[in-house]
Amino acid sequence: MRRVMVMNSKGGSGKTTIATNLAAYYASRGHGTVLYDYDPQASSSTWLKARRQQPGVAHIEGHEAYHQSLGSVTRSWLLRVPTGTDRIVLDTPSGVRGQDMADLVKRVDTIIIPVQPSPVDIRAASDFIRDLLLIGKVRSYPVRVAVVANRVRKRTLGFRLLQRFLQSLNIPFVALLRDTQNYVQAAEYGLGVHELNTRTIDVDLKSWRPLLDWIEREPETERAQMVRRVAMPRA
Ligand SMILES: Nc1ncnc2c1ncn2[C@@H]1O[C@H](COP(=O)(O)OP(=O)(O)OP(=O)(O)O)[C@@H](O)[C@H]1O
Numbered sequence: 322m323r324r325v326m327v328m329n330s331k332g333g334s335g336k337t338t339i340a341t342n343l344a345a346y347y348a349s350r351g352h353g354t355v356l357y358d359y360d361p362q363a364s365s366s367t368w369l370k371a372r373r374q375q376p377g378v379a380h381i382e383g384h385e386a387y388h389q390s391l392g393s394v395t396r397s398w399l400l401r402v403p404t405g406t407d408r409i410v411l412d413t414p415s416g417v418r419g420q421d422m423a424d425l426v427k428r429v430d431t432i433i434i435p436v437q438p439s440p441v442d443i444r445a446a447s448d449f450i451r452d453l454l455l456i457g458k459v460r461s462y463p464v465r466v467a468v469v470a471n472r473v474r475k476r477t478l479g480f481r482l483l484q485r486f487l488q489s490l491n492i493p494f495v496a497l498l499r500d501t502q503n504y505v506q507a508a509e510y511g512l513g514v515h516e517l518n519t520r521t522i523d524v525d526l527k528s529w530r531p532l533l534d535w536i537e538r539e540p541e542t543e544r545a546q547m548v549r550r551v552a553m554p555r556a
């Protein structure tokens with residue numbers, strides 16, 4: 322079972338886009354997939370409702386988890402997933418900090434942080450990553466953490482700033498997703514981009530490969546690397 326959380330305290334960075342695309346990808350590859358929506362805005366749940374209107378798409382089990390108070394949930398939360406589930410994707414709200422962040426981190430083995438190429442987004446991501454790495458589980462029992470650059474338009478100042486930021490990080494940068502209406506269109510119909518029948522989709526499918534491969538990679542190696550990196554954070 323893999324439990325992947327998409328998280329960044331910055332609003333609009335692409336959490337729901339990545340969570341829903343991941344869930345759609347896993348489900349369409351035959352994985353028993355559950356999508357937990359921890360955001361009271363319910364964007365993932367709305368996406369899932371649209372998906373249910375689509376004929377012939379793979380089923381994703383949804384949980385409107387924002388109804389629960391985070392701290393009150395015990396370890397048994399996982400017992401409620403249907404038998405046969407082997408991929409759990411968590412979409413989280415913006416502004417998550419402190420104890421809520423710690424409670425969420427305990428539920429997963431992988432965290433994806435989407436970051437957009439703008440100075441405001443980069444600064445917010447930098448603060449968020451610092452807070453995340455200070456959390457107990459990430460330090461002592463490493464969750465795998467990676468960054469995805471989202472809504473990238475190459476040859477812009479924002480992208481150059483983002484590249485510099487990503488190089489300075491002590492966590493891996495695993496994918497670069499371009500800014501395209503394909504994501505907006507897929508979101509509207511409850512689909513993942515790989516389920517769209519659009520001429521321009523090949524480049525987007527290719528851009529997901531490194532992220533999907535990184536998530537599937539044998540965890541021990543990454544964990545060992547993570548321990549070393551977190552033990553010796555860069556200045
Ligand atoms: N790569 C992309 N290309 C084009 N549009 C995108 C891309 N990624 C996200 N978007 C759009 O940007 C908006 C914000 O994205 P999304 O809802 O995924 O962010 P979020 O982090 O979940 O936001 P919130 O913090 O409000 O939950 C959406 O309208 C989405 O369709």
Ligand SMILES: [Mg+2]
Pocket residue numbers: 336337338360364412413414
């Ligand atoms: Mg969202």
